[in-house]
Amino acid sequence: MTASNATKVRHWVGIETVSKEGLEQLFADAKRLEAEPLEQKRERLRGRVVMTMFFEPSTRTRLSFESAALRLGAGVSGFAEGETTSAKKGESLEDTVRMCAAYGDVLVLRHPVLGAASRAAKVSSVPVINAGDGTGEHPTQALVDLYTIQQRMGQIDGLHIGIVGDLCYGRTVHSLLLGLSKFRGIHVTCYSPSPKLALPEADLRHASLAGLTLHEGRNLRDIARSVDVLYMTRVQSERFPPEREGSTASSGLADYVLRAADLDDARRNMCILHPLPRVTELPVEIDALPAAAYFEQARNGVCVRQALLQSVLS
Numbered sequence: 001m002t003a004s005n006a007t008k009v010r011h012w013v014g015i016e017t018v019s020k021e022g023l024e025q026l027f028a029d030a031k032r033l034e035a036e037p038l039e040q041k042r043e044r045l046r047g048r049v050v051m052t053m054f055f056e057p058s059t060r061t062r063l064s065f066e067s068a069a070l071r072l073g074a075g076v077s078g079f080a081e082g083e084t085t086s087a088k089k090g091e092s093l094e095d096t097v098r099m100c101a102a103y104g105d106v107l108v109l110r111h112p113v114l115g116a117a118s119r120a121a122k123v124s125s126v127p128v129i130n131a132g133d134g135t136g137e138h139p140t141q142a143l144v145d146l147y148t149i150q151q152r153m154g155q156i157d158g159l160h161i162g163i164v165g166d167l168c169y170g171r172t173v174h175s176l177l178l179g180l181s182k183f184r185g186i187h188v189t190c191y192s193p194s195p196k197l198a199l200p201e202a203d204l205r206h207a208s209l210a211g212l213t214l215h216e217g218r219n220l221r222d223i224a225r226s227v228d229v230l231y232m233t234r235v236q237s238e239r240f241p242p243e244r245e246g247s248t249a250s251s252g253l254a255d256y257v258l259r260a261a262d263l264d265d266a267r268r269n270m271c272i273l274h275p276l277p278r279v280t281e282l283p284v285e286i287d288a289l290p291a292a293a294y295f296e297q298a299r300n301g302v303c304v305r306q307a308l309l310q311s312v313l314s
């Protein structure tokens, strides 16, 4: 996807240009890799080097990429915070990328600035995988989300997905909508606890043009009753513009919480996903319910990212 014709390097900057068949191939590979014996698996990327370039905090994305690489026999190098690199001395993102591309075979980049992965792809001689760029995209999270939905529900076509929380600053939502638009007959009900966190108009228009049937939800209980998948997200207060900082409690966002009682009338097979980390919106009382699939979703990060690493390095 997003391949540069000049170099044929297979970058993964956004999910929009990947086909449904491309997604399904990755899911089939992920499933196979999950079951493959370790001694066989660790020959697949032996001698390759995966560089993890994280300018923003991460638990799941960085560690699941590193685990995926190590289990496939690759070596891992990189950094978990930009402060420890020469970016601290003023080196540009582009020069940092050029250097890491000289030392590794694939770059996994997380950066707080929207468009950083595209900038990296323009100067990198090896594949760049976007591990989250500001409020833009998080395409490998969408792969994990879609894979988990397929495993749990048996299919993605025809499902009704509730996407709730911070639809404005939450980049996983933007990528998930783009990924869902590859499938047929998808209904999406959106709900944000504040109008200021609603899906931006451009994303709404794009999702609708891409064939998703969109609905506006009124509250969590109503949505939980009607969907197959409830996709919760955290309010991304760290991405609020300065004039909004500190306004979480006063704007009523503190009340945005899914309660077990909200699920009383939910469909029997519905599942709850969350890209994590969670804060207050998804209390631990939900964890024991059969519908709770978010830790399974996080575990799926390893086999899905193995499939992706193998695909861009083959």
Ligand code: CP
Pocket: 057, 058, 059, 060, 061, 062, 132, 138, 141, 275, 276, 277
């Ligand atoms: N879901 C996700 O991106 O989690 P991390 O920020 O911990 O990587």
